[in-house]
Amino acid sequence: MPDVARLAGVSIKTVSRVVNGEPAVHRDTAARVNAAIEQLGFRRNTGARNLRRGTATGTLGLIVEDVGNPFYSELHRTVERVATGFGRQVLAGSSEESPDRERELALEFCGRRVDGMLIVPAGARHGYLEPELRSGTPIVFVDRPPGGLAADTVLADNVAGAAQAVAHLAAHGHRRIAFLADRPEIFTATERLEGYRAGCALAGLPADERLVIMRTPTADSVVEALRGLLDGPAAATAVIAGNNRVTTHLLRALAHAARRPAVLGFDDFGLADLLDPPMSVVATDVGALGRTAAELLFARLRGDASPPRKVVLPVHLVPRGSAEVPPS
Structure with missing residues (x-):
């Protein structure tokens, strides 16, 4: 502020008045101060000002x-x-x-x-x-x-959303519904697992823990999980993806898979409606x-x-x- 005052030929108090928008400054003087501010690249320290005033930051x-x-x-x-x-x-x-x-x-x-x-x-x-x-x-x-x-x-409401996902897939004839999600230490993943299990119970689906895989989603981990879920006579016919990262890796993995199950993602994402087929999701607002x-x-x-x-x-x-x- 002293540099601005020297360049504009005014007092530091006048610069302060201009910076704070106070009216008691002549228009020509204010113009000189603003020109000096622009030339020097001066910026007011809002944090320091608020501390002095004892107000919020x-x-x-x-x-x-x-x-x-x-x-x-x-x-x-x-x-x-x-x-x-x-x-x-x-x-x-x-x-x-x-x-x-x-x-x-x-x-x-x-x-x-x-x-x-x-x-x-x-x-x-x-x-x-x-x-x-x-x-x-x-x-x-x-x-x-x-x-x-x-x-x-x-x-x-993660629990209700996952239960709704199971009910939706069961209504389309699926009995082997897998749940592929993030690590169980994550609150949302655990809540969605609870909803998945509740949905399976309500739909009368057999509880098969081999259909539940929860781990950090990476391209490799999802490919490995999908291989286990889709192989053999008791393969999953539908997969619920536990979040948008799992969904993204899952869709990439399915591009090279021999079987393509029904897929329902958790969390919506851009371009989901433009995929082939378009992606069904449980969406959070x-x-x-x-x-x-x-x-x-x-x-x-x-x-x-x-x-x-x-x-x-x-x-x-x-x-x-x-x-x-x-x-x-």
Whole structure:
């Protein structure tokens, strides 16, 4: 700011008035100050200003598993839209499913004094955030619940969605329905497994744990899993993919498979309707997930002191063709 004042030939106080939009500055003087600001590339330190004033930083922290995953990209975009409406900016980071990375990001955001945080948790222990909640920083957990911490949580109805997927495939004649999902330590994978088992019981399907495979989805692991599921006289005639990453690897593997089972994915994705056959999915309204979480956070910022809430949003099945085929 002193450099701007020297270049414009005015006092530092005058520069401050121009930067803060105060009216008591002559138009020609303001023009000189703005020209000096442009020439020098000056940017106001909003954080320092807010600290001096004792006001909020105007930022939120958002931690997701992977900002490159379309599911979390849509979540990020929705949160950002809500935040913009409240005059806030969003700082985002990826945990890469690492509890240590999640903790590192959360504490970094706390150190930057964000006004609040939204977290898709990778870990199962969140007591380290208790001091932040006590000090008045609101935290909302999204898609998965926190461990050991009472905080607002917004989830999708994974159990009902997986049960609905089984019922849909059973209605098309399938009795050997496989469940191929991510690691069982992941909350959403475990919930969907619970729904799968409940759906099988309701449909009167035999419980066969050989049809359940849960591991980190990679191209090789899905090819190997698919080989085991489709070989032999008791092969699966339908596969439920536990998330969009599993679905992507599964579709690539099926391009080279001798048999093609019915496939029903969990989580929608771009171009799913353009595949041959178009991809049937259990879809989560990611926009509603992000919007509900962000609105809960801003309610806390406005003074809502009610007990922590748990909101479970419905999912819906989108039949497009890949699951609506009879057993081969």
